[in-house]
Amino acid sequence: EVQLVESGGGLVQPGGSLRLSCAASGFTVSSNYMSWVRQAPGKGLEWVSVIYSGGSTYYADSVKGRFTISRDNSKNTLYLQMNSLRAEDTAVYYCARDRRVAAAGTWDYYMDVWGKGTTVTVSS
């Protein structure tokens, strides 16, 4: 079964750090694009970061310089290292498989597998 399971969330003080993990089963993380998406309480979805199968990484402006996405191929796990956390980083963080699928002369882009999320609360 294709599945993603996040962990590592919790309560952290402003300025602190946290590392989120996303364990995959049923597919290989390193062969796919993988994204982190977050959702602040009562708000919509916000893309945070992506790591390409080739290793390139990209970030939303709101987290650039503070967050680092990475993966451990031996553990088939995706990570999000979050430093210098702010109150506005409080959210449920989801990992998602980010597909690029060839279709009729073009490529379809979408996120087809999502974890259940892990909650990060930044507060003193």
Next chain:
Amino acid sequence: EIVLTQSPGTLSLSPGERATLSCRASQSVSSSYLAWYQQKPGQAPRLLIYGASSRATGIPDRFSGSGSGTDFTLTISRLEPEDFAVYYCQQYGSSPRVTFGGGTKVEIK
């Protein structure tokens, strides 16, 4: 950055009725880069539509997507009780950066 504006913010309908949800982009987006998701309270988003009009695996045919350029639509032909949820559109036109619309809540009237 491409901004997606969803309307209405809330749609109040009864089971069996037709729901029409709009997603408007601030610049033209390739249909290949437009997807729709459903999210229920306490759950992760679920892929419904990709490529603007292709249903994801296991999605009932009462869900359909259409549109091109800057205007896209998600239609639920006959609402079932389990369809009351929040729906988000998503675009990759500014890839690698991705944006989501603000969401439309479909609630029971």
